[in-house]
Amino acid sequence: MSEYKERRTNIGGQAVIEGVMMRGKKICAMAVRNPEGEIVIEKKDWGGLGKKGIFKYPIFRGMAAFVDSLVSGTKILMRSAEIAGEGWEEEELSPFEQWLTDKLGDKINDILIYFSVFLSLVLGMGLFFVLPVAIGNLFKSVVPTWGLGVIEGLIRIGIFLAYLWLISRMKEIRRVFQYHGAEHKTIACFESGKELTVENVRPCTRLHKRCGTSFLLFVMLISMVVFFFVRTDVFLLRLVTRICLVPFIAGISYEVIRWAGKSESGLVKLVSAPGLCLQKLTTAEPDDSQIECAIAAMKGVLEDEPEE
Numbered sequence: 083m084s085e086y087k088e089r090r091t092n093i094g095g096q097a098v099i100e101g102v103m104m105r106g107k108k109i110c111a112m113a114v115r116n117p118e119g120e121i122v123i124e125k126k127d128w129g130g131l132g133k134k135g136i137f138k139y140p141i142f143r144g145m146a147a148f149v150d151s152l153v154s155g156t157k158i159l160m161r162s163a164e165i166a167g168e169g170w171e172e173e174e175l176s177p178f179e180q181w182l183t184d185k186l187g188d189k190i191n192d193i194l195i196y197f198s199v200f201l202s203l204v205l206g207m208g209l210f211f212v213l214p215v216a217i218g219n220l221f222k223s224v225v226p227t228w229g230l231g232v233i234e235g236l237i238r239i240g241i242f243l244a245y246l247w248l249i250s251r252m253k254e255i256r257r258v259f260q261y262h263g264a265e266h267k268t269i270a271c272f273e274s275g276k277e278l279t280v281e282n283v284r285p286c287t288r289l290h291k292r293c294g295t296s297f298l299l300f301v302m303l304i305s306m307v308v309f310f311f312v313r314t315d316v317f318l319l320r321l322v323t324r325i326c327l328v329p330f331i332a333g334i335s336y337e338v339i340r341w342a343g344k345s346e347s348g349l350v351k352l353v354s355a356p357g358l359c360l361q362k363l364t365t366a367e368p369d370d371s372q373i374e375c376a377i378a379a380m381k382g383v384l385e386d387e388p389e390e
Contacts, residue, residue, distance in 0.1 A: 088275050090344065091389055094292055095269065095379065096155055097261035098162035102372075104265070104379040111382025112158060113375045117167035121378050124161070125386070128154070144336025145329045151294075152199050160195065207325055209245070210302075214238040215321045227313045230320070235306030242302055246363050256366060263288035264368035264376035266361075278377045280370050288365045291350070292343040295364045296357025300335035301328075303356075308334075 095104045101114030111125045137146035218234040249255045270286040
C-alpha cells in the first residue's frame with residue numbers, strides 16, 4: 083500500500099509567459115520568472131460571472147467559465163509578459179498610440195484587453211465555425227442535410243489539429259507548452275498526496291483530464307452531436323445556428339470535464355482518452371526551473387485556500 087494518500091482538487095491552471103498561473107475557488111496565483119531569474123508571485127481575487135445568479139447552475143456555469151477564462155486569461159498573459167521583461171514600456175509610442183494614451187489614460191489597458199478578447203472570438207469563430215460551414219456547404223448536393231453537420235465537425239477537428247501542430251513548431255510556443263506540462267505535473271503531484279518538490283513533481287504525468295485542450299476537443303465533438311439534430315440546408319441559417327449554439331456547447335463540455343475530473347471509471351477513461359492523447363502535443367517536458375514556477379504558483383493558492 084502506498085504511503086501517500088491521494089486527494090482530489092479543483093485547482094486548475096494556465097501556462098503564461100515564463101510562468102504558470104494556478105486558480106482556486108476564490109483566488110489565483112501567478113508565478114513568473116523576471117529577467118533576473120527571480121520568481122515573482124502575484125495573487126488576485128478570482129471573481130467573474132460564475133458566482134452570480136443563473137451562472138451558478140449546470141451548463142450556465144460552463145458558459146460563465148468560458149467567458150471568464152477568455153477575459154482573465156488575456157489579462158494574466160499580458161501581465162506575465164510585463165514581468166518576464168518584454169520591454170513594452172520602453173518602446174517609443176507611435177503618434178496614434180500616444181494619442182490613445184493621452185485620451186484614455188489608465189483605461190487603455192482594459193480597452194486593449196477587451197478588444198483582444200473580441201478579436202480572438204471573431205478569429206476563432208471564423209476559423210472554427212464559419213470556414214467549416216462554408217466548406218461543408220460545398221457537399222450539400224451530394225450528402226443528406228444531417229450529413230452536413232458531420233462533415234463540418236470533421237473539418238473543424240482537422241483545422242484544430244493542424245492549428246495545434248503548426249503553433250507547436252514555434253520556439254516561443256514550445257516554451258509555453260513546457261510550462262503547461264509543469265502545471266499539469268504539479269497538480270498531479272499534489273493529487274497523488276506527495277510533497278510539492280521538484281524531485282516529486284518531475285516524474286509525474288504531464289497529462290490531465292481537466293485540461294483546456296481536452297475542453298476544446300470536447301467542444302468539437304459535442305458540436306457534431308448537437309448539430310446533427312439542428313438541420314437546415316440554408317447556408318446563412320446554418321451559420322447563425324452554429325454560432326448561437328457555441329455558448330450552450332461550451333456549457334455542456336464544461337460539465338463533461340467536471341464529471342471526468344471527479345471519477346476514475348472505465349467510461350471516464352474512455353471519454354478522456356482523446357483529450358489526453360492530444361495533450362501530448364500541447365504539453366512538453368519542463369525543466370526544473372519551470373517546475374519551480376508551477377510549484378510556487380500552486381503553493382500561492384494553497385496558502386489562502388488550504389486543502390486537506
